[in-house]
Amino acid sequence: MSPLRHGRRFLADRAGGAAVEAALALPIAFVFILGIFQLGWGIFLGSDVRHAIERAARAYIVTPTTTDQAFQSAVAANLMAAKINDVTLTISKSTSSGTQLARIAWTYRYTLQIPFVAPVVLNFDSQIIAPVRSP
Amino acid sequence: MTNTNLLSRWLQDRSGAAAVELALVTPMLAVVLAGIATYAPELDKVHKMREAVSSGGLYVMTGVTDPTAIRNLALQAWTGRSDSDSITVTQWCACGGASGSCNTLCADNTVPRAYTQISAASRYTGVAGVQSLSAQQTVRTR
Numbered sequence: 029m030s031p032l033r034h035g036r037r038f039l040a041d042r043a044g045g046a047a048v049e050a051a052l053a054l055p056i057a058f059v060f061i062l063g064i065f066q067l068g069w070g071i072f073l074g075s076d077v078r079h080a081i082e083r084a085a086r087a088y089i090v091t092p093t094t095t096d097q098a099f100q101s102a103v104a105a106n107l108m109a110a111k112i113n114d115v116t117l118t119i120s121k122s123t124s125s126g127t128q129l130a131r132i133a134w135t136y137r138y139t140l141q142i143p144f145v146a147p148v149v150l151n152f153d154s155q156i157i158a159p160v161r162s163p
Numbered sequence: 164m165t166n167t168n169l170l171s172r173w174l175q176d177r178s179g180a181a182a183v184e185l186a187l188v189t190p191m192l193a194v195v196l197a198g199i200a201t202y203a204p205e206l207d208k209v210h211k212m213r214e215a216v217s218s219g220g221l222y223v224m225t226g227v228t229d230p231t232a233i234r235n236l237a238l239q240a241w242t243g244r245s246d247s248d249s250i251t252v253t254q255w256c257a258c259g260g261a262s263g264s265c266n267t268l269c270a271d272n273t274v275p276r277a278y279t280q281i282s283a284a285s286r287y288t289g290v291a292g293v294q295s296l297s298a299q300q301t302v303r304t305r
Contacts, residue, residue: 125232154211157218157240159225
């Protein structure tokens with residue numbers, strides 16, 4: 029059999045079509061599924077950071093002598109899965125109607141790692157104001 | 164060729180099946196993607212609103228009773244707030260289960276309990292249209 033006829037027979041052969049289709053579709057399906065997992069995990073980490081900061085902010089009320097350093101350590105200790113190095117905390121103090129306030133502005137970055145897709149960075153940011161009780 | 168013949172031939176025809184499948188699946192995928200694109204920023208907005216309300220709640224816990232000061236603090240703590248977003252502070256007293264005056268003793272001579280509630284209201288416009296968002300926190304102050 030000549031190579032040309034061999035090629036024609038191969039092209040005309042319909043066997044294994046489903047396997048070829050699966051080979052084409054599965055990587056795309058995996059990208060979707062892993063992307064959804066990654067996005068869900070990223071949103072969870074954002075909530076983790078938010079919760080850790082909200083909990084730590086209470087230290088300013090309970091223990092008025094809390095230093096910013098101690099606050100940052102408390103945030104790190106409260107985190108369940110997020111890395112403290114990806115969290116940026118900016119603490120500024122001010123006084124309003126005789127009450128000292130600690131404004132904690134924060135940002136958190138998480139990079140989604142999805143196969144075959146360029147890295148997507150999720151940026152979370154918010155702030156909370158905690159009153160510091162006079163000692 | 165009769166119509167029945169034509170229909171049965173059409174039903175048996177397997178060509179273009181992939182295109183039909185794609186036409187069925189694509190709208191569903193588009194809805195999922197539109198949902199993610201809509202609800203992710205909405206969730207972020209709700210969280211920021213809640214943090215503003217929490218900040219107001221913490222402020223109340225230190226003994227501040229001035230509703231304007233509480234409202235202003237919550238507004239300051241609201242990241243990405245738009246002009247139409249609002250904070251409302253309401254204060255009331257209660258005797259037992261019923262509401263009562265803050266300045267007189269309850270019928271059983273106990274001091275009425277006092278509450279301060281901070282409510283936030285916002286709107287979010289996404290694929291699903293305009294949605295009302297709200298968050299509130301009540302602090303018992305006495």
